[in-house]
Amino acid sequence: MKQIKTGIVQHAFSEDVDTNRARNITGIENLAAEGAQLVVLSELHDSLYFCQTEDVDNFRYADEIPSEFTEIYSAAARDNNVVVVASMFERRAPGLYHNTALVFDRDGSIAGRYRKMHIPDDPGFYEKFYFTPGDLGFEPIDTSVGRLGVLVCWDQWYPEAARLMSMRGAEMLIYPTAIGWNPDDTADEKERQREAWITVQRSHAVANGIPVVSVNRNGFEEDPSGQTSGIDFWGSSFVAGPQGEVLFMAPDNASCEHVVDIDLGRSENVRQWWPFFRDRRIDYYAPLANRFLDKK
Numbered sequence: 001m002k003q004i005k006t007g008i009v010q011h012a013f014s015e016d017v018d019t020n021r022a023r024n025i026t027g028i029e030n031l032a033a034e035g036a037q038l039v040v041l042s043e044l045h046d047s048l049y050f051c052q053t054e055d056v057d058n059f060r061y062a063d064e065i066p067s068e069f070t071e072i073y074s075a076a077a078r079d080n081n082v083v084v085v086a087s088m089f090e091r092r093a094p095g096l097y098h099n100t101a102l103v104f105d106r107d108g109s110i111a112g113r114y115r116k117m118h119i120p121d122d123p124g125f126y127e128k129f130y131f132t133p134g135d136l137g138f139e140p141i142d143t144s145v146g147r148l149g150v151l152v153c154w155d156q157w158y159p160e161a162a163r164l165m166s167m168r169g170a171e172m173l174i175y176p177t178a179i180g181w182n183p184d185d186t187a188d189e190k191e192r193q194r195e196a197w198i199t200v201q202r203s204h205a206v207a208n209g210i211p212v213v214s215v216n217r218n219g220f221e222e223d224p225s226g227q228t229s230g231i232d233f234w235g236s237s238f239v240a241g242p243q244g245e246v247l248f249m250a251p252d253n254a255s256c257e258h259v260v261d262i263d264l265g266r267s268e269n270v271r272q273w274w275p276f277f278r279d280r281r282i283d284y285y286a287p288l289a290n291r292f293l294d295k296k
Contacts, residue, residue, distance in 0.1 A: 002264040004145055004172075007031030007039040007082075008248075010237040010256040012219025017046050017061070025076050027257050032080035034259045037106075037145050040085040042217040042237070043153050043178040044099070049217070049233070053225045054129040062091035070102065070110065078108030083143045085150060087176040089130070090115070099131040101150045101176055103141045112141030116152040117161065124182070124228050127154075138164035146171040146264060149210075153177045156201050156214065160288070166208035167277075171264050173204055177216040180233035194234050194252070202244035209271040211247075211262050212240045218255055242270040 009027035013020050028039050044050075046069070050058040063069040069088055077084040083105055090100035090113075099116035115134030119127045138161055140147045149170025155161045156175045165173060179197060181190045205212040218235035237250040239260040250256035271277065287293055 002146070004262045004264060005035045005037045005259050006213055006239065006262050007034070007036030007257065007259045008213065008215045008237045008239070008250065009039060009041050009045075010215060010218055010235050010250045011042065011045065012233070012255055013045065013048055013217060013221075015048055020046055021072055025072065028076045028080055028082065028084060030257055031259055032082045036082055036259045038083045038085070038143075040174055040213055040215045041087060041176060042215045043087045043176040044089060045087055045176075045217070046089070048221050049178050049231065051127045051130060052124050052221070052223045052228070052231065054126050055224070058130065059091075059097070062089040062097055064091045065100075065102070065110075065113070073102070074104050074108040074110070077104035077106060081106050083111070083145050083148075085148070085174055085176060087152065092132075097131055098134060099127065099152055100134075101152050101174075103143060103148060103150060105143050106145075111143045112139075112150075114139075114141065114150045114152065116155060118154045118158055120154045124223065124231055138168065140165055140168050140170040149173045151175050153179060156197070156204075159200075159204065159207065162204035162208055166210060170210065171267065172211040172213060172262065173201075173208070175201065175212070175214040177214055177237075178233065179216060180231040183220070183229045183232050190234075194236060198236065198238065201238075202240045202246070205240045205242055206244040206274075207276060209242045209274065209276065210267050211242055211264070213260075213262075214238055216250075218251075218253065242267045 073086045090098040101114045103111045105111040117134040121128040149165030215237045217233045222230045235252045239247045248260045
């Protein structure tokens with residue numbers, strides 16, 4: 001059995017990039033001291049979630065590869081002998097930016113990167129203003145702790161992304177995330193949204209027979225434009241096993257650092273019991289490549 005001690009860092013963030021980075025590094029150090037072999041941070045953890053508004057000044061948060069950003073998290077991985085999944089606003093070229101997850105191996109090297117493929121554009125989540133859709137496909141990243149299927153936030157709603165990562169041999173799915181409630185929504189509506197978010201990701205674990213790690217930020221962040229009531233990020237970072245069983249759930253209203261034992265060996269047993277890959281009717285799935293199927 002292949003046991004992976006996985007650490008999650010659920011934090012609230014401030015305007016101060018240096019302070020956010022220092023807290024992230026401390027989180028990595030704390031979890032490594034507890035035996036973590038893999039540590040996952042949330043989405044865009046350098047700053048406040050700047051996508052609440054469309055403002056060219058926010059491009060200042062972007063970093064190139066390599067940069068001070070990569071140096072800091074490379075050193076954190078190397079110094080603590082852990083694999084780190086980090087999230088960055090990548091400046092690829094002038095006027096060309098991505099929402100990118102970087103994976104640092106235990107020696108500090110960059111094991112790989114994933115550029116967010118599905119880019120939302122909704123009130124409070126104006127990501128299309130900032131990010132070009134990813135062009136690296138759904139390719140798992142090989143690390144010293146296993147083959148990681150790293151996706152980002154809005155990707156978590158798409159079963160196609162999870163399936164393709166799994167078909168390419170990902171041993172677990174990892175989702176750095178920034179998602180929350182509109183404070184104006186009713187309590188019932190808030191809970192429906194959070195439960196839908198949890199349920200769809202647990203279903204990816206079930207359908208593909210592999211664990212899922214989802215790490216969100218927490219805390220309230222104002223809309224600088226004042227056009228909305230801001231976002232109350234709902235935390236609730238969680239780890240699910242290959243049958244969708246919840247192995248750990250963080251609180252929805254507080255920061256949290258926690259190590260979860262994940263048994264990758266269970267995936268083969270689950271796939272033997274539930275052989276979804278064996279029974280897929282791939283000879284009839286070609287229409288899935290269409291945007292929509294109009295009535296004949």
